[in-house]
């Protein structure tokens with residue numbers, strides 16, 4: 523198991539060391555910095571001093587068992603849950619306790635678990651509803667999403683309730699991308715999907731990260747898949763960071779895999 527330092531970060535990851543999957547350079551600017559973040563639901567302490575960073579052009583996977591605090595972490599970062607302590611810094615600006623709309627404007631998009639689409643509306647209408655908060659969005663931006671997700675493009679006139687789980691996941695990611703985020707928070711995109719579809723979605727994320735410098739904070743219970751696409755992994759247990767390390771090293775750490783990742 524990798525050596526952990528303060529807040530569970532390894533010395534290597536704290537220094538931003540580790541090659542990206544795209545073969546890029548070791549250090550990238552932090553788009554998102556989370557420092558000592560804590561959150562509670564009444565007496566239940568769900569997050570306890572979580573520190574991590576998400577960098578431009580990199581995928582950071584947050585892993586852990588049921589109840590580890592992964593969803594709460596994303597909800598607290600994006601302003602849906604009020605932290606009891608700690609800071610969220612986006613592009614160098616302290617955005618802790620900013621309203622969700624402000625987070626979106628400043629470059630953070632959150633795709634929650636559950637693939638929330640409006641079932642009665644068409645795919646195209648779902649995309650347009652999702653872009654309303656941005657004011658006028660050019661057709662070229664919708665076309666870009668359709669280019670990224672050809673399956674969604676083929677189904678643009680269909681009502682969303684006819685979509686498969688994978689297509690819904692693509693639609694909600696596409697909708698989030700219309701906000702032109704610097705950092706995309708994704709909660710369990712693989713849940714209930716066939717491995718082939720998960721691989722397609724992860725490959726697309728990898729492409730966006732490598733070509734556009736997007737930063738992705740990916741929450742997953744499916745640790746094996748997540749580590750195969752991520753640059754860095756952060757393992758949570760009972761609301762605390764257990765270890766932060768290069769994704770390939772985490773995947774190869776048998777003790778850690780057995781103790782926290784279930785594969």
Ligand SMILES: Nc1ncnc2c1ncn2[C@@H]1O[C@H](COP(=O)(O)OP(=O)(O)OP(=O)(O)O)[C@@H](O)[C@H]1O
Pocket residue numbers: 563566567568586587588589590591592593594595743
């Ligand atoms: N709305 C809530 N009210 C009370 N307790 C909650 C609430 N949401 C989560 N919790 C508790 O907070 C802790 C962290 O839950 P969270 O959903 O963040 O974990 P998780 O790692 O995302 O788990 P899962 O993979 O099962 O979704 C758990 O103990 C959970 O029971």
